[in-house]
Amino acid sequence: MQYIKTLRQYGIFVVFIIISLILSFISPQFLTVSNWTIIITQASINALLAFGVTFVIITGGIDLSLGSMVAVTGVTAAMLAHPDTFPVVLPIFAGLLTGLLMGIFNGFIITKSKIAPFIVTLGTMTIGRGLALIMSKGRPISNLSDSFNFIGGGDVFGIPFPIIVLAIIFTICSITLKKTLLGRYIYAVGGNEQAARASGINVNQVKMAVYSISGLLAGLAGVLLTSRITTGQPNAGAGFELDAIAAAVIGGTSTSGGTGTITGTLVGVLLIGVINNGLDLLNVSSYYQQVVMGAIIIGAVVLDSWNQKSNS
Amino acid sequence: MKHLYSILILSVFLFASCNQSKKVENSGEKKIKVGVTLLSMQNEFIVNISDEMNKKAEELGVELISVDAEHQPLKQIEQVESFIAQKVDVIIMNPCEVEASSPAVTKALAAKIPIINVNSATSTKPTAFVGSNDVESARIAMKFIADQLGGKGNVVMIHGLMGQAAQIQREQGAKEILKDYPELKLLAHQTGEWDRAKSMDLMQNWIQSYGTKINAVFAQNDEMGLGALKALQDAGLKDKVIVVSIDAIADALQAVKKGSLDATVFQNAKQQGAGAIETAVKIAKGQPYEKELMIPFQLVTKDNVGQFLKK
Numbered sequence: 004m005q006y007i008k009t010l011r012q013y014g015i016f017v018v019f020i021i022i023s024l025i026l027s028f029i030s031p032q033f034l035t036v037s038n039w040t041i042i043i044t045q046a047s048i049n050a051l052l053a054f055g056v057t058f059v060i061i062t063g064g065i066d067l068s069l070g071s072m073v074a075v076t077g078v079t080a081a082m083l084a085h086p087d088t089f090p091v092v093l094p095i096f097a098g099l100l101t102g103l104l105m106g107i108f109n110g111f112i113i114t115k116s117k118i119a120p121f122i123v124t125l126g127t128m129t130i131g132r133g134l135a136l137i138m139s140k141g142r143p144i145s146n147l148s149d150s151f152n153f154i155g156g157g158d159v160f161g162i163p164f165p166i167i168v169l170a171i172i173f174t175i176c177s178i179t180l181k182k183t184l185l186g187r188y189i190y191a192v193g194g195n196e197q198a199a200r201a202s203g204i205n206v207n208q209v210k211m212a213v214y215s216i217s218g219l220l221a222g223l224a225g226v227l228l229t230s231r232i233t234t235g236q237p238n239a240g241a242g243f244e245l246d247a248i249a250a251a252v253i254g255g256t257s258t259s260g261g262t263g264t265i266t267g268t269l270v271g272v273l274l275i276g277v278i279n280n281g282l283d284l285l286n287v288s289s290y291y292q293q294v295v296m297g298a299i300i301i302g303a304v305v306l307d308s309w310n311q312k313s314n315s
Numbered sequence: 316m317k318h319l320y321s322i323l324i325l326s327v328f329l330f331a332s333c334n335q336s337k338k339v340e341n342s343g344e345k346k347i348k349v350g351v352t353l354l355s356m357q358n359e360f361i362v363n364i365s366d367e368m369n370k371k372a373e374e375l376g377v378e379l380i381s382v383d384a385e386h387q388p389l390k391q392i393e394q395v396e397s398f399i400a401q402k403v404d405v406i407i408m409n410p411c412e413v414e415a416s417s418p419a420v421t422k423a424l425a426a427k428i429p430i431i432n433v434n435s436a437t438s439t440k441p442t443a444f445v446g447s448n449d450v451e452s453a454r455i456a457m458k459f460i461a462d463q464l465g466g467k468g469n470v471v472m473i474h475g476l477m478g479q480a481a482q483i484q485r486e487q488g489a490k491e492i493l494k495d496y497p498e499l500k501l502l503a504h505q506t507g508e509w510d511r512a513k514s515m516d517l518m519q520n521w522i523q524s525y526g527t528k529i530n531a532v533f534a535q536n537d538e539m540g541l542g543a544l545k546a547l548q549d550a551g552l553k554d555k556v557i558v559v560s561i562d563a564i565a566d567a568l569q570a571v572k573k574g575s576l577d578a579t580v581f582q583n584a585k586q587q588g589a590g591a592i593e594t595a596v597k598i599a600k601g602q603p604y605e606k607e608l609m610i611p612f613q614l615v616t617k618d619n620v621g622q623f624l625k626k
Contacts, residue, residue: 045516156549232541284520
């Protein structure tokens with residue numbers, strides 16, 4: 004009984020530990036510092052997107068345009084990141100700004116038109132992909148400066164730079180959601196929009212904020228990805244939104260809104276990363292990898308609903 | 316009927332919204348009209364073929380209507396139907412899929428409009444085929460690896476999207492060569508989905524599990540080869556591992572020039588694009604043409620990369 008109770012309380016975290024333990028028994032390379040550095044570096048881009056979409060999902064919304072935003076912001080940054088043209092701050096700043104603007108656009112349409120976020124972001128997803136192709140003329144943009152490539156490929160005291168970015172963003176997002184007024188408003192809007200409005204919360208402003216955060220983080224992810232693969236690609240990020248949403252859901256964010264944590268999402272991101280890495284280490288065919296990943300997503304949601312029933 | 320016609324014109328206009336085909340000025344004599352449907356204008360290699368077609372068409376005074384099938388066989392069939400309705404002289408199709416694009420060929424032939432397949436094949440035989448044999452490209456790449464390793468060692472292979480014609484044929488070519496060299500072992504193979512970032516992740520994971528056991532990497536396209544290369548460079552292993560890929564895109568040629576990528580295989584987009592238009596003109600004018608115009612692949616290494624960089 005005790006075990007079941009623990010499993011209910013810590014749900015996905017326990018699953019994460021169990022899967023990691025199993026993998027470390029079957030694959031001797033799994034539990035090494037170098038392997039974990041790789042897992043976390045690889046997961047960092049999905050983590051940024053998943054953090055952003057966690058904010059959105061908690062308010063009861065969804066953001067399907069993440070992957071396209073990664074492409075647009077990545078191409079934008081790449082266009083400005085050729086050696087000896089501009090200082091490295093400019094492509095980074097331009098990438099972030101583009102993401103922020105696209106997020107604001109999402110938020111603006113959603114709050115003004117009252118169209119479902121699913122539809123609006125489906126539209127901006129397609130628009131974004133088109134823009135990325137127009138800007139790049141359908142070709143990858145290469146020959147980026149070394150200082151720009153450092154963001155995704157360099158390290159500080161042996162720690163890869165993407166991991167440092169991940170740690171900083173994780174801290175900021177956690178604090179925002181847990182300790183600030185905005186964080187409380189986000190939960191309130193997702194829990195019960197009418198009640199939130201009645202209690203004087205400007206619901207539209209809160210929604211604008213979450214889509215802007217999502218866009219900004221997608222911009223950061225785009226810059227990071229472009230720098231990591233040292234080229235801006237119009238096709239980059241296809242399907243990333245689904246990985247990010249999956250990570251948030253696995254981490255306990257409810258798609259009906261009102262619940263979810265950044266820590267939970269991080270565990271979800273790492274779980275996906277660990278499974279991808281572990282199955283690669285074991286040389287499992289990618290066909291099976293997809294089946295396993297799908298089963299885990301459904302399992303996580305079942306666990307979550309089970310958890311909620313037992314709480315109430 | 317009038318309505319149908321205007322809908323067709325409108326749809327062609329919409330499909331053609333992102334192509335750069337140039338309408339040739341009317342100069343009395345009747346222009347040859349060619350309809351082109353392409354697999355995807357999001358693919359650099361296809362964009363290169365398309366650019367070359369436009370250039371050649373302008374040179375030969377051919378009117379080109381080119382549209383993007385966006386990887387969807389159904390859309391491609393509809394595009395061919397609309398070409399038939401417009402009574403173009405010749406159709407050029409860069410098929411989305413071996414089986415699913417076949418009905419388009421059948422329909423064109425039934426309407427007595429010649430159809431040319433460019434770059435990849437359909438199961439139904441078209442009037443003419445212009446392209447290269449993907450199996451051959453992988454043979455060339457794997458043969459290079461075998462020669463470099465003296466026929467002995469461990470190879471990993473990165474697949475494209477599983478089930479696509481190019482993936483199937485490149486795997487087949489690679490395995491044919493592996494069969495000839497029993498001491499050349501395929502240590503692991505996995506899909507990188509034609510994507511640079513995915514392949515970089517995959518290679519990092521392989522380095523973790525196999526470390527210095529890997530002697531060579533064969534990636535089924537350059538994007539993936541460059542991703543694997545980046546992972547090997549980051550791990551400080553590049554000197555010990557041979558990386559070979561296919562397509563000879565600009566980035567890959569630069570990498571070969573620098574000596575980081577050991578080899579790539581050049582698939583001639585220009586000759587494929589120009590060849591398709593030339594064949595179309597010959598067919599339209601009733602001149603003799605080659606039923607299968609095969610454009611040969613070429614291995615690109617540091618020794619001969621210069622001639623490809625100029626192209």
